[in-house]
Amino acid sequence: xxxxxxxxxxxxxxxxxxxxxxxxxxxxxxxxxxxxxxxxxxxxxxxxxxxxxxxxxxxxxxxxxxxxxxxxxxxxxxxxxxxxxxxxxxxxxxxxxxxxxxxxxxxxxxxxx
Amino acid sequence: xxxxxxxxxxxxxxxxxxxxxxxxxxxxxxxxxxxxxxxxxxxxxxxxxxxxxxxxxxxxxxxxxxxxxxxxxxxxxxxxxxxxxxxxxxxxxxxxxxxxxxxxxxxxxxxx
Numbered sequence: 058x059x060x061x062x063x064x065x066x067x068x069x070x071x072x073x074x075x076x077x078x079x080x081x082x083x084x085x086x087x088x089x090x091x092x093x094x095x096x097x098x099x100x101x102x103x104x105x106x107x108x109x110x111x112x113x114x115x116x117x118x119x120x121x122x123x124x125x126x127x128x129x130x131x132x133x134x135x136x137x138x139x140x141x142x143x144x145x146x147x148x149x150x151x152x153x154x155x156x157x158x159x160x161x162x163x164x165x166x167x168x169x170x
Numbered sequence: 171x172x173x174x175x176x177x178x179x180x181x182x183x184x185x186x187x188x189x190x191x192x193x194x195x196x197x198x199x200x201x202x203x204x205x206x207x208x209x210x211x212x213x214x215x216x217x218x219x220x221x222x223x224x225x226x227x228x229x230x231x232x233x234x235x236x237x238x239x240x241x242x243x244x245x246x247x248x249x250x251x252x253x254x255x256x257x258x259x260x261x262x263x264x265x266x267x268x269x270x271x272x273x274x275x276x277x278x279x280x281x282x
Binding site for chain 1: 213275
């Protein structure tokens, strides 16, 4: 399994501002994923963070709103831009294991006022 | 990913076995059954997965029916810390396909 650390663990932000969430993995991984979990809902994949190339976004998510960086094989960031209260969610970083399973960080709980 | 159906909630007494069912009647031959759980305010945790044989690890056992249309996750001796939402996902893990579709899962409440 992989150990995944996310920062911040939680934050309260003002409408219109942006927040960058960091994800650090204790081993090199090819693919990293960012998920969102809105209050009372299940997880939704935002994008796949690819090292050395642009992230691949899922339907309904765009780069301007959720820019992602992947500078190396152990680190990625997700920025939530121009935030609104609808962006209040838990944002989760995950990486793939050797047999198709996913390992998740503890999440970053974002509240937008 | 094939659609999965789980009961929205279940209760279990502490120390007893918790049996969580999952229906995946449209599962294809190359899709595995994965189970995750999410304890409140934490990230999801991988539990176990299987293709057609029953599987067991230190956390749980997975029983898959012979026709693969349903499965059961068994926590042999449930504790209060097993209270969580349990997700069953049918997924083709071939190559670099890690995209999982999470449903609403089953909220298991373990009672003292």
